[in-house]
Amino acid sequence: MRIIIIGAGRGARLMPTTADAPKCFAEVDGKRILDWCLDAFRAHGLTDVCFIGGYRIARVRAAYPEFTFRDNLDWKTNNILASLFHAEDLMDDAFICCYSDILFSQRIVARLVASDEEMALAVDTEWKARYGHRTEHPPGDAEKVTIADGAITRIHREIAESDTYGEYIGVAKFSKAGAARLRRHYHRCRDAHAGKPWREAPAFEKAYKIHLFQEMIEAGERMAYVETPGGYIEIDTQQDFEYARQYWTSRHRDR
Numbered sequence: 001m002r003i004i005i006i007g008a009g010r011g012a013r014l015m016p017t018t019a020d021a022p023k024c025f026a027e028v029d030g031k032r033i034l035d036w037c038l039d040a041f042r043a044h045g046l047t048d049v050c051f052i053g054g055y056r057i058a059r060v061r062a063a064y065p066e067f068t069f070r071d072n073l074d075w076k077t078n079n080i081l082a083s084l085f086h087a088e089d090l091m092d093d094a095f096i097c098c099y100s101d102i103l104f105s106q107r108i109v110a111r112l113v114a115s116d117e118e119m120a121l122a123v124d125t126e127w128k129a130r131y132g133h134r135t136e137h138p139p140g141d142a143e144k145v146t147i148a149d150g151a152i153t154r155i156h157r158e159i160a161e162s163d164t165y166g167e168y169i170g171v172a173k174f175s176k177a178g179a180a181r182l183r184r185h186y187h188r189c190r191d192a193h194a195g196k197p198w199r200e201a202p203a204f205e206k207a208y209k210i211h212l213f214q215e216m217i218e219a220g221e222r223m224a225y226v227e228t229p230g231g232y233i234e235i236d237t238q239q240d241f242e243y244a245r246q247y248w249t250s251r252h253r254d255r
Contacts, residue, residue, distance in 0.1 A: 003046055054073070
């Protein structure tokens, strides 16, 4: 199973840490965020990695020559969904994709790998516990989900906290068949909306992954999930960075 890591953006909210290096190079407990991700995957024998880069991609190329790389040359003007599809040529088989600015446990990867669902998102059911300190990234920014009958029924930032089952952590698995359906829906939406506003995005090129996931759910696709009660930290701001450096080893990490 291939791993696709999305890391093209600059991470402006993590300045000055990202002044000369991509966000995934920020260190937590003496290790880059990216290396924590790689450790979680390698624990399950997943070593075929594609890195989608943009900002300071040369730094990543030099440090990880074993990766396959895809360049998002338009990283300043597009967003995560468009960035992911720079690696579409590698989606001919099963893959796991993830953001490059997150810390997550090996157990989360184990649950995704073990899932027999064709499309499965990792969802943190203890998501509220991390938002007590996040004045710079409030709960309204969380990619929240509702569920029914073992599947996600809605994925959206505007879901009320009282209705939220958990937060999508940015890690998702697609089987070969699931990847084919993801690609089909992406092209359907791009063909209809390229250069135009789409869902909450000002233009299709500025859309997030969750916009496509919700589109697929509304089209009748089954988007399953695997649960993790914590074991995950997003590093979006300096406030998040300090929190991760204080708590990752003692409260959230599992080996």
